Amino acid sequence: MSxxxxxxxxxxxxxxxxxxIAILHNVSGCFPKGKITALVGPSGAGKTTLLKLxxxxxxxxxxxxxxxxxxxxxxxxxxxxxxIGMVLQNSPMLKGSVYDNxxxxxxxxxxxxxxxxxxxxxxxxxxxxSFLEADALNxxxxxxxxxxxxxxxxxxxxxxxxxxxxxSLDRTSVQEIETLILRLNKDNGTSVIWIxxxxxxxxxxxxxxxxxxxxxxxxxxxxSLLDSPANEQVAKFVKGEQS
Ligand SMILES: Nc1ncnc2c1ncn2[C@@H]1O[C@H](COP(=O)(O)OP(=O)(O)OP(=O)(O)O)[C@@H](O)[C@H]1O
Ligand SMILES: [Mg+2]
Numbered sequence: 001m002s003x004x005x006x007x008x009x010x011x012x013x014x015x016x017x018x019x020x021i022a023i024l025h026n027v028s029g030c031f032p033k034g035k036i037t038a039l040v041g042p043s044g045a046g047k048t049t050l051l052k053l054x055x056x057x058x059x060x061x062x063x064x065x066x067x068x069x070x071x072x073x074x075x076x077x078x079x080x081x082x083x084i085g086m087v088l089q090n091s092p093m094l095k096g097s098v099y100d101n102x103x104x105x106x107x108x109x110x111x112x113x114x115x116x117x118x119x120x121x122x123x124x125x126x127x128x129x130s131f132l133e134a135d136a137l138n139x140x141x142x143x144x145x146x147x148x149x150x151x152x153x154x155x156x157x158x159x160x161x162x163x164x165x166x167x168s169l170d171r172t173s174v175q176e177i178e179t180l181i182l183r184l185n186k187d188n189g190t191s192v193i194w195i196x197x198x199x200x201x202x203x204x205x206x207x208x209x210x211x212x213x214x215x216x217x218x219x220x221x222x223x224s225l226l227d228s229p230a231n232e233q234v235a236k237f238v239k240g241e242q243s
Contacts, residue, residue, distance in 0.1 A: 009065065010029075014028070014062075016058065023049050026063075029210060031193050031208070033191050034189045034190075037206060038205065038223060039210045041218075042237060043197075048163055051161045055084040055086055067080070081155075084160075084161060085161065086162075086163070087145065090168060091165075096136060097133050102122070102150055102154060104151070105155055122146075141173065142177070145165055145173070158188075160181070162192060166201070167198070178204065209223040211226075
């Protein structure tokens with residue numbers, strides 16, 4: 001990470017506890033601005049919990065999170081969700097057309113999305129304008145993920161949080177979504193935090209890597225660290241002995 005640029009997100013000594021159970025323990029580290037950071041680790045490590053802290057869906061029990069060097073609790077929640085978009089494994093679609101789904105974030109802001117603007121959002125994700133009137137509940141998995149990404153484009157989010165967004169897709173759709181996210185990162189400078197169970201995908205797409213285990217960050221750095229992990233637990237995880 002270049003030293004003159006503030007990170008998109010900075011965690012400092014973040015703890016997150018539910019019912020006296022420590023889910024996240026002393027998490028510190030940064031997500032570089034304009035880069036793609038892959039977040040990997042075994043199931044139950046705390047990855048999704050950490051992602052939800054990034055856009056204020058959850059708040060830390062202690063410690064601090066800064067967005068663009070500003071404490072996260074200084075942002076209004078709606079402003080934060082627009083600035084930091086989130087796409088999930090099976091993105092929920094509302095009953096109605098694709099247009100209705102794309103227009104929703106605008107309606108919530110009291111604004112209108114024109115058909116042409118909606119087509120523009122769709123086309124940025126590689127979907128044709130004919131999809132605008134399609135029933136959102138009948139889309140294929142890959143199409144649904146693209147519409148979900150198009151929804152975040154409407155908000156002009158500068159940070160994208162991705163939680164296993166390709167894990168239920170076929171190979172072609174995985175490639176299309178990877179290409180799309182890499183292009184958004186390159187063309188718009190969008191910072192991306194991408195949770196994936198697929199370490200090959202992590203190596204393919206990311207500039208920076210976080211490895212989490214048991215609610216802690218055990219390694220951060222260049223994704224190539226997965227080739228020869230310093231940490232014994234991480235080495236086992238990479239070999240597939242712990243997933
Ligand atoms: N609301 C909750 N109440 C109690 N425990 C929770 C809650 N949310 C998460 N946990 C626990 O916190 C731990 C971390 O969960 P989290 O969903 O963040 O893991 P993850 O790394 O995303 O796992 P996966 O790869 O399976 O999605 C798990 O042990 C989970 O059971
Ligand atoms: Mg998860």
